Amino acid sequence: MSGGTAGAGAAGRRTDDHHALECRGVTVGYGQRLVVSNLDLELGRGQMLALLGPSGSGKTTILSALAGFIPIRSGEIWIGGRQVAGPRRHDPPEARDVAVVFQGYALWPHLTAIETVAYPIRRRGVGPDAARREAAAILDRLGVGHLGARRPAEMSGGEQQRVGLGRALARRSGLQLFDEPTAHLDAELRERLLGELADQRRESGAAGIYATHDTAEALALADRVALVRDGRVVQLGSPREVYDTPVDLWAARLTGPATDLPATVLDCHDGRADLALGGATVTVAVSGAGALPDRDGPRPVRILVRPDWASLGGPLAAVVESVAFRGTHTDYRLASAAGIVGIRQGGPPRASVGDRVGWTLERVWFVEPPDEARDDGR
Secondary structure (H helix, E strand, O other), X not given: OOOOOXXXXXXOEEOOOOEEEEEEEEEEEEOOEEEEEEEEEEEEOOOEEEEEOOOOOOHHHHHHHHHOOOOOOEEEEEEOXXXXXXXXXXXXXXXXXXXXXXXXXXXXXXXXXXXXXXXXXXXXOOOHHHHHHHHHHHHHHOOOHXXXXXXXXXXXXXXXXXXHHHHHHXXXXXXXXXXXXXXXXOHHHHHHHHHHHHHHHHHHOOEEEEEEOOHHHHHHHOOEEEEEEOOEEEEEEOHHHHHHOOOOHHHHHHOOOOEEXXXXXEEEEOOEEEEEEOXXXXXXXXXXXXXXXXXXXXXXXXXXXXXXXXXXEEEEEEEEEEEEEOOOEEEEEEEEOOEEEEEEEEOOOOOOOOOEEEEEEOEEEEOOOOOOOOOOOO
């Protein structure tokens, strides 16, 4: 993290800052309850950060504090090299270089779609005719150009969501905040919206923070992913890092399907481990640097297995409990001597419920089980 307030003038502005956002020790609460505790975040210009967490984890509160909708209790927030929140400072939303896309649309009921999108353009000092032309072009790109004369009550939820996105894009802010903007959209429209977000970010160079509980969205859209639990970031890394090397079982289950199995490490060598598992021995790759246990001799461990890290066929025995064909792949649930394991393989089903099959592992990750404070019952 950048150090101190070096380079900041009396107005709380830096002249050499390359961050779109910097949070230091930010705490937010309602009444006696703390919702966000000691939050530290950095976001470079042009980067997209996903806040991934279950409902109630504090994602929306974080966005609201960044946008200026709620004050912080302690810490500092810097946006585009300018301090906007801190001790004795709280810049209002209109004074922050931020655009927000709400989950609940938040459109003005008396304005048409084109008036809604043109409003932030006019605020930039653009004339009315030019503002309407620019707004029409944005609505066209989002596939709702034909709705320019309609008001929110005359549009579907998905159409309103795209108008809300258009309003945010029209502001041309250096930081864009997205609060689960695809929550009410069908799969096809969701993919289109996510593609538009990626295109706009590349063209504008704006940074973004995208709050979601959808793992696939977070991993596909973001440069970095922050896993949020009880108002704290418990892991921050690239999509590959949080998927391959989760900090604990809670993080593993949040970032995708995962099986937790007991095993015994017999030996470790060259990034691989010999495991005794369910009455057989397998040699597997281990995800992540420095992940191998460092004690000599056989020792019990807990291993994380993603469905794409295992396959049918091999020395481990199991009975097929369920088969689900997904079109591009098939998901299997196996009952093995080591425990229940999920396997995902491309193509149509190769086994049926009740079949006795062999299976094996290609890769594992050693994990620590969650303590009682981390166990959310899943």
